[in-house]
Amino acid sequence: MYKCKHCGKAFEGRKKKFCSIECQRAHYPTKRISKKLLKRECVNCGKSFETRSYIRKCCSPSCVRSRCIKKHIGIVPIYICKKCGKEFGPKKGNSVNPGKARKYLYCSRECSDKRERKKRGRNERPKFCKIVSVNCLECGEVVIKRPHFGKRYFCSSKCQALWMNRRAKERYIPKISNVLCIWCGQSFDTNRYNFRFCSTKCKKENEKIAKYNNHLRRRMHLREGFIEQIKPLEIFMRDGWKCGICGGKINRNVIAPHPMSASIDHIIPISKGGQHIRTNVRCSHFICNNRKSDNISIGGDQMRLM
Secondary structure (H helix, E strand, O other): OEEOOOOOOEEOOOOOOOOOHHHHHHHOOOOOEEEEEEEEEOOOOOOEEEEEEOOOOOOOHHHHHHHHHHHHOOOOOOEEOOOOOOEEOOOOOOOOOHHHOOOOOOOOHHHHHHHHHHHHOOOOOOOOOOOEEEEOOOOOOEEEEOHHHOOOOOOOHHHHHHHHHHHHHHHOOOOOEEEEOOOOOOEEEEOOOOOOOOOHHHHHHHHHHHHHHHHHHHHHHHHOOOEOOOOHHHHHHHHOOEOOOOOOEOOOOOOOOOOOOEEEEEOOOHHHOOOEOHHHEEEEEHHHHHHHOOOOOOOOHHHHHO
């Protein structure tokens, strides 16, 4: 036989607190907070207090802790502060088990700080100025800072970046030197050590010849031949802008693939064992060079160069 917690009736069956669901709902109301203030008495200290919750039984959190300890231990431990001599109960986080109960020496943080300072010989805290003003190194504006937040010399990140860039330029000023252009041979002043051309035109023309020479170098490397660094303009000026195959004049204002534009022809082709040297090279029309292909022309072409 069991007794209902709400109505007090005796009932049989399995172990329950209530005889029916209606008694259970009546005992535990769904609304935990009421609109009106409810007057209640504290279970621990007996003081009267007002609250709006149906569940609250204690007037303060300290009474809740002491009530929990009384349930498990039976006796509320009392401690005496070593600084002020005041009696105080257990604090938050204290163990319920009396064998593992934590012992407190001070009632508050202030008492513990004062006691430790006296031990070290520091009765008072050092007095610091809370705010310090500094002028920005870049713009000169007043910057307000606190001493325990570290060093601060700039009002913003922009001022810091400008100041650091200016300092870097002052430290590492490159030396101006006079250099000769590889292509045209003119002298020019630069701040950089890796500049070898006076203009972009000279650089582009040199790149064209370098590509052509690299192509020939690969072909000659496969047959273990010899390659000489040759500029096409030198060959054209040497031959007087005349074709070495047909003997006609070459138009200087025309660029390949125009049929009458200037091109370099190998007298003995590289495929037939010739070398890329000045004596084996001549000026020719673009169309004449294509028609000749890799054949050796008959009729004393080498004598025409002489």
